[in-house]
Amino acid sequence: MKVAKRTFDAVIVGAGGAGMRAAVTLAESGLKTAVISKVFPTRSHTVAAQGGVSASLGNSEPDHWTWHMYDTVKGSDWLGDQDAIEFMCKQAPQVVVELEHYGMPFDRTDEGKIYQRPFGGHMSNFGEKPVRRACAAADRTGHAMLHALYQRNVRANTQFFVEWLALDLLRGVDGSVLGVIAMELETGEVTVFQAKATLFATGGAGRIYYSSTNAFINTGDGVGMAARAGIPLEDMEFWQFHPTGVAGAGVLITEGVRGEGGILRNASGERFMERYAPNAKDLASRDVVSRAMVTEMNEGRGCGPAKDHVMLDITHLDPKTIMTRLPGIREIAIQFAGVDPIKEPIPVVPTCHYQMGGIPTNYHGQVMAEDGVVPGFYAAGECACASVHGANRLGTNSLLDLLVFGKSSGESMIEQIRKEPAALPEIPQGEIDKTLARLNRLDQQKQGASVHETRLAMQRSMQKHAGVFRFKNLLQEGVEQILAIEKQVQQTEIKDKSQVWNTARMEALELDNLIEVAKATIVSANARTESRGAHVRDDAPDTPEHPDGRDDVNWLKHTLWYRDGNRLSYKPVVMKPLTVEPVALKKRAY
Structure with a gap:
């Protein structure tokens, strides 16, 4: 198969809020920026966000970023990194005002200020009473945000590749990230997108569950690609079930x-x-x-x-x-x-709503592996784990996450790109061949498993074994089932082998990503024997030593799952903020 090649300063995969906020920063700095998206940008899942974006503007009543930070740490059940949380909450007013200047049509108070409403877990004066912190555009905040960011990118001459599916991450011999290989959905054309810096902003993977608020496009593409490229996935046992689907x-x-x-x-x-x-x-x-x-x-x-x-x-x-x-x-x-x-x-x-875990990053958006920063690789938004949401995300912090870490990723990428030599390094042919072999396998497979039936089996298994409440025996059974389903995924057959608008081929490729997310989730959940935030086990009882089943002695740490051998390792939670006193551990109650 012939593979074309395009080169850019920066390549962004995903045209939701995080990807487009990063693209604005990059394109407006004069860098040649490409955004790859499998849907038209304003159809990205950010468009479905309803309630608001959090920022301690204090437009309706007194508020402060330290109160917002306290609420976020408490909401995370102390699994969030306090340096990243401070960075996000402190930046919140600035990025919301910037968005307003981009043309975001926020609702207004009678005085003409941005309208703010109360939201779950957001309190004044360190947990005293609910506070109005969610900046809203009626109940279509994500829709308004996405359109404002898209228009700003059009103005900045960002280059969009619409209805293209990113297939795999491309890594150099030194482990650096050199870009991605992607396929145009209409023609089946495969192209290498090489860049000095690559950002994944591919959103979540709620479609691993049978019942989800997520769009059908939320198939964990960035997370799956990162896992196949040897990048660990952080805290994948933590999935938020929104109370009101x-x-x-x-x-x-x-x-x-x-x-x-x-x-x-x-x-x-x-x-x-x-x-x-x-x-x-x-x-x-x-x-x-x-x-x-x-x-x-x-x-x-x-x-x-x-x-x-x-x-x-x-x-x-x-x-x-x-x-x-x-x-x-x-x-x-x-x-x-x-x-x-x-x-x-x-x-x-x-109903399954949000992925708290993802590709591990610091608050600059740089992807982190066990041996430090992965050169040339960044992630932001729901596919990333900064970690500001920890074991449970507060409502409206998702849109804030997109803005803050989309912007900080873009700024970090600019700094890196300007240090890079003009000539791009050679991409190892083996990196490209791995993707071509995967595509060839799909096209040649005969009498294999049905993509639809295999995906459905995975979704039903995840719904049963890793839902709102989790049980020891069900988790162990779930690991066995998902590993068995993985073998079916490797043998799936595309029934319709047409090259034009072949949704069957796209769904098979998406399933390759979904199964990686499902494995990471169920293996990590089975290993974590405490209850914390959204991960609640029946065999972790509420005792004076372990309030609500939380075990800070043994489990105040992040999970890192590696695809190779379903291996788990752990790293400490950052308990020290950047400038203020830490939010001390205590029982979480509302």
Whole structure:
């Protein structure tokens, strides 16, 4: 197969919020910048983010970045690195104002300031009471952000390669990253994109689960490519289940609904979160709310004939508030739940939403391996693990993550590129041949496993074995099942071998990435024998020594999973911030 070659100063894989924020920084500095995306940029999954982006602007009431930092460390169940968390929270006001100057149409207060709403886990004065910190554009914040960033990139002459699928990372003989090899979906053309610096901003991999708020494009492409290239994956056992996906559909109902005053109720109409989080109530951290909902259902207080969901009630709100602040949510509820939330509560259930782990980076966006920085390689957004989210992400910190680390990655890449010699190094032919062999195997495979059936088996297994609550025997069984499914993935057959718009080929290549994510998740979860944040095990009981099953003596550390041999290693959590006093360990309660 003939392989074309293109060269750039910087190559970015992924055109969501992180990729486009980095691209703005690079392109506006005059560097030749390419962005590869398998969908049109404004269809990237950032467009689905609803509730807001967090920043301690203090537009409605007093706020401070140190309070935001405290909430983020606490939300992470102390698994977040405090240097990166300080960096993110301190940068938040600046990157939000920059975005506003790019043309982001934020909602406004009566005084003309950016409108802010409360969100789960965000508190004033170090956990005292909820605070308005989420900067919102109605309930379509991600949509507004993505369009603003895309327009800024068009102005900066960023070069987009739309409907191209990145296949593999290309590494030099010294271990440095030299670019990626990618395929144009329409023609099947394979091209090497070589650059002095490469950024992965490919988003999450929620499609490893059967029920997910994630788009079908969220297949962990960057994470899978990194794993195949020998890069470890960090903290992959931690997956956030959003409390409010539409029951039976999985479509997201933003936390902003509860920020505007929405209440979760069980079958008897009780506001049950008062029992689980007396202070924050419905605005407790997402993992806390999700487990409370599942507990209500498991104990027979769920709604509907199967008692398999609870109700999100906003019927007590002024209809004008719903129409102004939550218009998209009303539309979703009518279309996917068949209810008008002005008149009836919305049936909701916890649904896989966010990947806390990913490609390990520092807060400059540089990818880190056991022996230090991987030269020429950067990651930002959901595919990366800085680690600011630790064991549980606070709502609205995802969009902030995109802005802060997209920008810092771009700045780091500029610094590196300007030090590089003009001539690009030779790419080892073996790196290209590995990808061509994988494509050839897919095209030649006969009487193999069905891509669809294999993917479905993986998703059902992950849903059963690594969900909201985790059990020792189920986790061990899950490891065995996923490793067996991996063998099927290696033998999948493409039924339609047409070269033009071959979605079957793309789905097979995506499955290669999904199975790496599933392996990393289930192996890491099985090994972590404590409960922390979103990872809750039945065999890690709540004791005075281990509050909520958390074991800080043995497990206050990051997991690193290596594809080679399903090997695990660990590294310490950074407990020392950059300039302020550390947030001390304590029991996590809301």
